[in-house]
Amino acid sequence: MRTILIPVTALLAVLVGCAPSPSSAAGAGDAPSAGAGAVTLTSCGLDVTVPAPPQRAVTLEQGATELLLALGLEDRMVGTSYLTDAVAPEYADAYAAVPVLAAQYPTAEQLRAADPDFVYSMRASAFGPDAVGARAELADLGVPAYLSANDCEDPSLVTGDTGFDRIFAEVTDLAAVFGVEDRGAELVREQQEVLDAVTASAADAGDLDVAWLYSTIDGAPIVAGGTGLPQTLTELAGGRNAFADLDAQWAETSWDEIAQRDPDVLVLADLSRGLAGDSAADKTAMLRDDTVTAELSAVRADRLVAIPATEMDPSVRSVDALATLSDALVGFAGADAGADA
Structure with missing residues (x-):
C-alpha cells in the first residue's frame, strides 16, 4: 500500500515526437506482437504502440524504475521519480546515473523537459489529471505510455490473483518493448528458480498464521487482506494469512482484533519515508512497549519479520519478499519442532 501525494499541475500540453495513436482494446497485459520494427501490446485496455526500442524512457515511480534497472536499461532512461523506499542495493549505482525529475510525480512541464519517447508506471495515479495526464493523451502527442496490469485506471480490468505470472508477463512486455528479450527471459528464469525453491520448502513452514502490518492511521493498524500480493506470498511460503477474510488488498482493523486472532507471525513493513512509526x-518497539500487543504470541516469541514496503507491492522485488518470508517461516517451524522434541 502506498500513500500518494500528487502536486496539482496542468495537463501535458506538447511533447516532441511522433508515434501511431493507440486504439482501445479489451484486456490487459497481453503478449506483445511486433511488425515493421514496432512493438504493439495491450496495457490496461489500451493499445500501446512503440515504433522503435525507446532511448529516452521516463519512469514515474519506484517499481517501474527498478524493473528497467533490473533489465540493465539505465543508459536508456532520461528520468525517474517518486521513491517510496530506498532503492535496492543491487540497483543503487545504476539508479544514481538516472536524472531524478521530481520527489513525487513530475509535473507536465518536467516531463516535457525530459523529452521522453516512452513513459512507464506501475501506479495508475501517475496518469491522473493532476499528474502527467492520461495515457491516451500522451499517445496522441507521440509518447507511448505503459501501465502495470496490477493497477489499471479502470479497476474492473484488474482481474485474477495478484501473483508472479502477472509480474513475469510485465517483465516480458518491457523486455520486448526495449528489444532485450534475452535479458527479460533470464530475469524471469532467475525469479522462477526462487519460486520453485520456496514451493519445495512450503511443507516445512508449519502452516503458521501470518499477519502483515503495513502502518497505522490515527492509531488503527493497516493489515493485508485476502486480495493482494501478501496473500499470494503467504500461500506460496506455506503459511496462512490471518486476515484473509478481508476483501481488500490492505484494510484497517483494530489492535483488539489482532489480539483476538493472535497470529503466530507478524510481518512488519519497513518504510524509509521518515515518518514516525514507519520503520520496522x-x-x-511499539509492539513490545504496548501492554496489549506485548502479549501477542508473535511478539513474545520474537516472530517478527521485517520486509521493505516496496517489496509488498507487485514488482521485480516481490520475489525477495517471498524468499524472506519463506526462510522465516521455515526457521520458526523448525525451532518449534526442536522445542517439542
Missing part, C-alpha cells in the same frame, strides 16, 4: 524498528 519503530513498529517493533
